[in-house]
Amino acid sequence: MDKNRNILDELKAQGRPYGTPEGYFESLRSRLDAIPSEMKGEDAAPTKVVAMPSLWTKVRPYVAMAAAFLILVTAGTAILRTTTKSITMSEDEYMQIASILPVTDPYAIYNDSYTDGEEEISGDDIVNYLIETGVSLEQLAYTASYEEYR
């Protein structure tokens, strides 16, 4: 280890092993000295210039994003409208579907006008209906109390 350490020290003591062409540093200095005058056309005196971005530069990415979104929505809507067929069903077909749905009044589902023109159902009507259908007294009491709060 010491031997190698000495080799590195010896090599260091021998000086730098690199040479340069004769008169190199004088020519280098004169070339480097000319840099400011050569660059005068581009940047006369080195000054710090901080370019401020314009408002349009700042908002441009957001405008581009909004435009892209709008184009996507418009194109999507247009494609859906042209490719989707409207479903037409006969009244019998409507009724057939309505009958298999688990609701008490299937006609009301597809026939919006079913209740048109009818009188509004009062609380008494509901109570009478419940009595007729054999509802318990507790449920009736609950319904009555509900009516009081209406």
Added chain:
Amino acid sequence: MTDKEILEYYNEGQSDRAFKGIVGSYSEKLYWHVRRLVNSHEDADDLLQEIFIKIWTALPSFRGEAQLFTWLYRIATNETLNFLRKQKVRAALSFSSIDAAAERKIDDDPYFDGNEAQRLLAKAIAHLPEKQRVVFTMRYYDDMKYEDMSEVLGTSVGALKASYHIAYGKVKEELEKSL
């Protein structure tokens, strides 16, 4: 011209004169710093031109928080490291060995006038990873203080000491094998 005089010229608005002062005081030092890292006079000469253009354009950003010489060495080192990285990429793209290319440069440099042991040392240094190479040359050849190197490289003193220790071991081992 001293660093103080250079900065005085610059603060007085005499940037041309300040730049001339930098060229006069630092061109030779920076040349040797770069030359040891790139192992070629031609490459060092080209790089030095680029480094001084960068120094001229970056001069307004120098605020005097760092010493002038560490600021100049930082620019020179960064430019040289960029150059070495580009060389590495070029070697990778052409499927050739970067180590072999570095050795060729040392062998082909007409201005290398050292003996065989010095040639082997130059090659051993060229085989080091870039950062270790920088640390090793700054310490071994320039005897730069770790504190100054820390300012130049933006690395802690402890990390630099470790890096130099590792680099020294690698160079020593390679010389041991070759000599």
